[in-house]
Amino acid sequence: MTTASEAVALQLEAVDDEGRPPSARRAVLASWEGRIGLVLGLLVVLVIAFGRFFTPYPPNEPNVGPPTSLPSGSHLLGTDDLSRDILSRVLVGGTVIIIVPLIAVSLAWLIGGTLGMLAAYRGGRTDALITRVYDLLMSLPPLLIVLVAIAALGTSSVVLVLTIMFVYLPRMGRLVRGATQGVITSEYVAAAQARGERTATILFREILPNIMAPTTADFALRITYAVIFVATLNFLGLGVQPPRADWGVMVAQGRGYITLNPWATLAPAAMIALLSIALNLIADALTQHVTRGRQEIVQL
């Protein structure tokens, strides 16, 4: 069960030319793939954030034109089977697939990471208990558990956030635990203990800043997976429900009349593709920076 995530943690001593720990921002900007990813990602995020103010038609308004029509001057991407404007729906349809992963992965990182740090710092029984629970959670096939939870609890954003959080919590927790073990013997930790600092202070003021690099790379990677995960759930009809405009839902619905107006499917699919490519490039750049170009096997 010791995975590359713990190997990532071993690269901690990496410092840049000026002796500082590597910063995430410069790590991304230093490589070509990071730069391309950043530009692409910014474009998509701009569409998601501000697209809603530029919709030519109300996105959920039916009968704004002929049904399932091909792109034309008045409907740049055509219309769907309910005669809704595709472009307007694409402009507003990216909110959930970025917000839900952000919240879910942040929660997983906060809770899983804190417990992971605590496990490594305390050791002994605390460590054994937390690690055991993490291993148990990781042994369950993720997509299966998420689907079962949705079957039982229904589809809502809260269920989506909680189930995705549970998928990533043990995985992120184990990485933080491994990273913490790498710095736990450092002198600054011993110094803080000698000063009589509280455990929370040691964890968050002494240890956390020194494990930020591998943790940030892992965070970026998990966001990437989670975005794909949420988009897939929406596509499967298990996340956001129609009539709400969402890229994944639009791909699924457009598939029914893909011969009539392929753009109803291809445009939202392309947006999802752009977003996941951008996030992947950024996460790759961060990971390569942390691992110093060494090839690592990351557990998905």
Added chain:
Amino acid sequence: MTAGTAVAPGPKALGRPWRSRRVGVIARQVGGGLLTLFVISIVTFGLMSVRTPDQIARARFGNQVTPAQVQAFAQEYGLEKPVYQRYGTWLWHFVQGDMGTSYVTTTSVASNVIPRFKRTIILSLVSLLVALPLSVLVGVFQARRMGSPADLALLGFSVVVAALPEFVVGIALLYVFGIRLGWLPVDSSSALVFASSFSATAKAYVLPAATLVLAMVPYIARIARGSVREALGMPYTQAAVLRGLRRGTVVWDHAFRNAAVPLVNAVSINIVYLLSSVIAVEWVFGFPGLGQGLVQATQTSDAFNVEAIALLSGAVFIAVSILADIAVAYLNPRLKAASLE
């Protein structure tokens, strides 16, 4: 749990030959797998029992059901009993091969799940049989020309494809080969269920399998590229070249042999996750497999079908992980010593 006796840990075990210790490790893994399956069955059954008989009856008959009808419905399917009792009955029947009758579709769960299971197994096997050799070929090809335009083009292509969700790749393939070119059926479902000939059946597998292959190859090829490159720079490879061995022998018998260990490792860690993309892929093409069945059962909160599919696919997941572990240990002599840990 039976595995506890199979492995006798302690200094004595170290003296035994590797093979028998390995059997012990496998027995323990199988035991652990059964335990995981048991946990999956409890979690799924527990979660699926959150809904009350009233809700289930409403979902099936509509909102105008009378309390008497609900009661009769609950009695028919034994829903009025406490959860643990229902779980016990269900599990007892399930391990004997009786998957029960769905109270959503009122049909036998086995007749729904078993044909789907077979199709998904065929689809996964076909994809793996294509993807594994193809990834190795692509990876070795790239490793031998690291930094060349061909390598960089393949690398860029694989970065993009690897980043895409499987359903986006599937939709793209469906649009190009199913609709634009019209070479392959757009809907696997009718092609498979009502197939008249072998070729019609085989065609229904092509696009879903191609999507799965595209999901796996970039990931595996990338690791193959890195590990083969590393092996090509090793002294033993140089020694083989200096001995005047043929190029193919050097690459495949010397470099690739050693590169295979990290490769099998990487594949084995993630094979289960790569295979779970089958769920989305089946949905794209209307492929009547286990994944499509799971999504359908999830959408309709069909408890018995969800549980049966969860257990079956959980069992496959665990079996695949154990097989992958065995493959890793078999290929890596260094793990032989550590396999007791």
